Amino acid sequence: MIAIRRASQKSGGARRTDGHNGPVTEPEQPRFTWSESPVPDGIPVTQVYLWALDPDDGRVLIQDRGLSLVRPHSLPGGRPEPEDGGDPLRTAAREAMEESQIRIDAERAVYLGYQLVEGDPKRPGPYAQTRYAVPISGYGPIGPDPDNGRVNRRFMTSLDRAPELLAWGEHGRAQAAAAKRAGAALGIPVDDPAPDGYRDGEKARYLVCNDYGMGALWWWVQARGAREIMERVADVVVIHRVETVRQAEDWDLEEVDIDASDPNPLSDPKAKRDEQRRRPGFGACVGRGTVYFRRPWGESGHTPWIGEDGETHYLYEIGEDGYRTRQVVEFAEGPAQKTSEDDWLFNPPFDLYEPEWAEYEIDRSEFETAWDAAVPAPDYED
Known part of the structure; x- marks a missing residue:
């Protein structure tokens, strides 16, 4: 657990204005403690905030609220409301739409922990502010927050830089580190994000x-x-x-x-995608992490190659980005041969939106069995 106490800022001493003599007593400042455990029973949750991650480019959304504010940067989030029904992710989704006009993939949200606040003179007793990492599923045009009329610009940055902008100190860095671990587990490229920039338009x-x-x-x-x-x-x-x-x-x-x-320039590939979308299985293998297939060899995948020894099948291990990492070639006669990603460094990825992939999918155990039984493919030289 990381405890942070915000010290009051003094400048040249304080002067009483209430007609009494003696020193001014500075008000007690809240104490903040970050923990990656569930919120203890009996501690109310007063705020839910999101580390909202772009699933395609690995950046996190930081709200730019304007330089006129003491804290110009923040994460999307806010207080639970009765219409949320006690569901923190409903609170998060509502606040993200109101403040930043983004949609979130709540089903893939990862709980990171909570910030315990104690000694707040405005509220008796300790309370918690929870944090989640969640993929962004869509962007709308930016607009005013219905609560205050302010328009928050969407600044997209790396998780490494985000704590600097938020100015939350050590506990902000701890949260960003937890969000980075969660993003990596979700398959989001948080270790290689796109360059910083605003994303205000559609x-x-x-x-x-x-x-x-x-x-x-x-x-x-x-x-x-x-x-x-x-x-x-x-x-x-x-x-x-x-x-x-x-x-x-x-x-x-x-x-x-x-x-x-x-x-x-995109007309032909868009027409091809429109035709694919009408067929069963379109996009069924997308967004599921590593997937495995056993597919007959052929130029289109539909027509198997029939050689002298019969039909040949390829078994693929393919990552979420469409790039294969391992492959087994099964021949009708002779031992199966295996190769790894080093053999196709310059090959393009497979398009997992293609409907045909769904009919060729196998489970990991079938692939691993074939991999263990195969022999290394021979090296070929020009």
């Missing part, structure tokens, strides 16, 4: 690559999020690597709006 600028053939095509795409691009455009990947994004600023790339009228 759309932001993303670096997008099509690399499913002999060459690559690159664009800047204006969209409401990386997930929207992946859901609406087939055979592309959104690039979040900071170094690559910075390098691309010097490239002469076309800029395309996700909603641009046809024809435009």
